Amino acid sequence: MDHDLSALVREGDLRAVQMALSALHDVPAVVDELERQDAVTRAVAFRSLPKDLAVEVFEDLDPSLQSELITQLREEAGELVLALDPDDRVGMLGELPAFVARRLLDGLDADERAKTTALLGYPPDSVGRRMTPNVVSLPAGLSVGAALDRVREQEPDAETIYVLPVIGPTRRMIGVVSLRRLLVTDPMAAVTDVMREPILVHATDGQEDAARVVRDHGAVAVPVVDGEDRVLGLFTVDDAMRVLEQEESEDLARTGGAEPLSRPYLATSVLGLVRSRIVWLLILVVAAMLTVNVLDYFEDTLVQVVALALFVPFLIGTGGNAGAQAATTVVRAMAVGDARFRDLGRVVGKEVLTGFLLGIGLGCVAFVAAAAFVGTSVATVVALALIVVCTLATTAGSLTPMLARRAGVDPAVVSAPFITTFVDASGLVVYFLIARAVLGL
């Protein structure tokens, strides 16, 4: 986009704002542009959108920005909420202060309100919150032809019609049939003859687990059921993709030792960025004080051979890198299901050996380089310490995330930065013990 939206808004040139936005070729581009603006520009620019486009754009906005917009555009809010799909509505209401949410719910008709509050009844990270209740179910007694008629009839209200749960008496799901299958089957056949075993998720299942079910089966949507297998809605592949993307963002943020941002980057204030990082940094700072203790303890050795100090950052930096490699590899292997807790022995065994081999390789290189600086005896200490530190680092890097997952903690949280700090402290102990032994101090 060549125009600077915020400048146009400041100049009050609303026609130009409107033209700049309509020059964007599709909804994602407009969403993208709005998410990059400050709150005021976003609100003004949003108001300049034609009604239909506004609803589509609003549905795709980050929920934190949706609720911000709502409070800014209070008078129009009810109308906007009315136009949303129930699952998008829930994403937004969940972010709003309770009294605002209640007021907005009041604006809905009884049927819409029932759907929305039903979704709000499920735990915050459950798939129940993300499902669409607008599903076309087929009673078991229907013929294929009658089923197609029913689909045509209910299509205007449905989010997708490609996956159709088949329900028995008491609304219990007994199978699922795709629109594709219906279309190519003799209209006189019974629906129950063409349905297949359903892949399903429960409304209280976690969103991420449900999203992985969708991904692993390459499904367009999966039915969401309650404890008695009654159909509550559908979880669609586009929502699954969003859930997985958000999860990746969280994992990546935590791998870097920060809390995930609750809003898009450019819409996050500097104080928001500080908040997302300061707690972890403080914890890590306290942990890093361990290294001061270790060095304090070995201060005599350090005074005797100051050359040892030269290699401290080198040694712990390399150990930290080796640990981060192991941690990110193992965290990812767990995330995609390639490694489970029952593989603990195999994983740690592999990593111990990998770290040892890496240490030998790096130790040889470090020996040659260090010998040039400080002679062969300190170089021997550095090389030996590197072997132990690398082995330690890969072991800690693999063990910690697996134990964390077992203990119910997100493995990404305790990965790289924590392992680095642990390896820093224990690596220094190893370094000085080897130095005392080799140099005979």
Place this chain on the structure above:
Amino acid sequence: MDHDLSALVREGDLRAVQMALSALHDVPAVVDELERQDAVTRAVAFRSLPKDLAVEVFEDLDPSLQSELITQLREEAGELVLALDPDDRVGMLGELPAFVARRLLDGLDADERAKTTALLGYPPDSVGRRMTPNVVSLPAGLSVGAALDRVREQEPDAETIYVLPVIGPTRRMIGVVSLRRLLVTDPMAAVTDVMREPILVHATDGQEDAARVVRDHGAVAVPVVDGEDRVLGLFTVDDAMRVLEQEESEDLARTGGAEPLSRPYLATSVLGLVRSRIVWLLILVVAAMLTVNVLDYFEDTLVQVVALALFVPFLIGTGGNAGAQAATTVVRAMAVGDARFRDLGRVVGKEVLTGFLLGIGLGCVAFVAAAAFVGTSVATVVALALIVVCTLATTAGSLTPMLARRAGVDPAVVSAPFITTFVDASGLVVYFLIARAVLGL
């Protein structure tokens, strides 16, 4: 799974292997189980699968394991290849030695061979390699009723029938219509009246870009066209999800300073793990020698005030953490499109300020802790250095990935570990310069 497959295979109890696998509830579970086994167990277990299940399992296996299996099961290979969809076939052939791939292509009939070699003609990471050529196109002249008949006719060969490109003369795509739309429209209407502007990708587009188009539009599939807008195939949402997942794995691996694994973790040998990491570690080791140079240069200062050495790991560890936070945040913001190169100024501005504020917060904490160890003068040095190092770290952490992307390098490659190493070296310089100034050395 309670049974240990490899033990059953070693005992030669093939009936038990078969039973153990058929006890798994679905295809993803079998794939998952096979990917965790060693090569021999995998081959034997695979052979025990019933034919239909074998084809489905094979399609979902990691391509590196597919080609391994193929060479192990040579006599049956042709038959297996024949049963695969063309896009899955290409995923596998691309991994095989050329002469094996050629021999397998020979086993296909002319039509299938043409489809497969066409896909193989596109660059390795292009969406052309991942699209399915089995698409149902609708000539512009058709009525909706005739279009539905055509869909029914061609359905057995199609990968999906939910997205239907509409083509004009010379096979050029002029629009797209969903099966949903066809189903609810009067059969006498013209297809051209209900089609809409297509969201499309070009066969030579990168797989990741194409996958993001699918995700951003929440599409079930998007048409893939050549330079003249002729329809070549469809890129489906399940393939898009796999592409994005693989990209995430690569990003995460590189964030940890390792090359992505080409096979599932447990199927990767220790030497494979070493190979994926050693090059980056060696590069980082050479870079880390910079810190040795810096300390060597300031050795006199270090000898005068050994207490300074105590805080070296603390200082650079904390700087590294702050840099890693900034880098992962910015890399992610770029990956999801929240920050672009043109936002460089805003991003770096935010990060400089964030780093400065974090440095002040941490500096206060560090001052109190350090004063207890070594008195207020060295503590002042540590606190001041921490402020500069944190600012430096977040600046480098945001600038480096953005410049890397601009230079066409994957930002994840140059993120955390490189920034840490850079911050280590320059942080030490800052530390000793401040020490000399404050302590009057």
